[in-house]
């Protein structure tokens with residue numbers, strides 16, 4: 001049963017082609033005009049969108065509404081996850097027997113003595129002649145920590161220089177030094193080590209190595225393979241004497257953000273999920289064709305989702321679910337959605353609508369829901385209970401400012417002051 005969302009009139013008023021605002025964030029005319037030139041044929045104005053109707057997050061297939069946390073957890077949430085496996089991300093394999101994690105290296109004097117740096121290898125038994133498929137991840141923990149530390153696991157979708165474990169190249173994409181100084185551990189998984197990010201990449205990587213028992217239409221895609229690997233890293237973190245595995249935040253940017261959401265949805269051991277500029281197939285709504293659309297993402301990145309998702313490009317209203325329900329499956333754990341002013345391709349406002357709709361789950365756990373009229377001003381972090389949201393000024397990136405908001409959010413949720 002779809003519900004009508006309130007029109008955005010309390011946030012944005014449409015006057016012909018011009019948009020005037022209340023104090024909430026709204027895109028500037030200059031950015032809209034630039035994107036309309038750069039990406040003709042796509043929508044960057046609210047008044048060009050079709051009316052939005054979304055499935056209710058608490059509604060079960062049988063029509064009943066979850067009114068308790070137990071009903072949500074035992075009925076609606078599992079149904080929702082199954083729909084996402086079926087039509088968006090595909091079915092992932094179970095963990096093969098004999099799977100193990102080996103220590104590769106340890107530097108007890110990393111970052112001039114501020115951190116211990118360890119590297120691990122995940123070894124997955126596979127049926128082919130290679131017998132195993134393996135990939136590595138790196139972990140930094142503060143030397144001065146009195147006990148186990150909470151940790152940010154970055155899913156790195158960029159080159160190694162964006163998240164260099166050797167620290168020869170420093171980048172705001174992975175501010176290890178800042179995180180260590182703030183008392184956090186941090187780990188990085190380089191996503192292409194698990195699965196190549198190419199349309200023709202499905203004949204390589206973990207997807208080629210590890211068979212999955214699923215119909216063709218719901219065979220796992222690249223994002224699901226990356227998310228599965230993130231869970232294997234969490235397996236390793238669980239046996240670390242220096243990491244508090246009950247306080248691990250999985251964080252990713254863009255395609256890494258989409259992956260972080262799916263990892264958090266499918267693995268409730270992740271206590272916090274942070275999706276930065278995740279956009280279409282991430283926190284942005286498929287039924288809102290603002291910026292990147294389902295048709296376009298499946299055309300340009302045909303390897304990311306399962307085959308079934310391609311069938312909805314021409315009419316997203318036929319999708320049995322939408323991305324707000326993906327966000328809902330992460331609740332009542334902590335969830336932060338960050339995006340950027342100039343990144344209209346990723347639809348910051350659509351991400352906020354998705355988060356507010358997902359927040360219907362929060363009151364079942366005594367936590368506050370969000371209202372659509374709470375869209376914050378630019379460069380202001382909105383935090384309500386265990387939900388966070390911001391629109392930063394600037395473009396499609398994971399910046400120092402974004403990280404500062406995420407660390408402050410984790411400090412608050414995990415009461416570290």
Ligand code: GTR
Nearest residue numbers: 253254255256279280292297
């Ligand atoms: C964009 C793409 C997005 C996003 C991004 C990225 O071009 O359209 O869906 O994933 O790239 O990962 O950088």
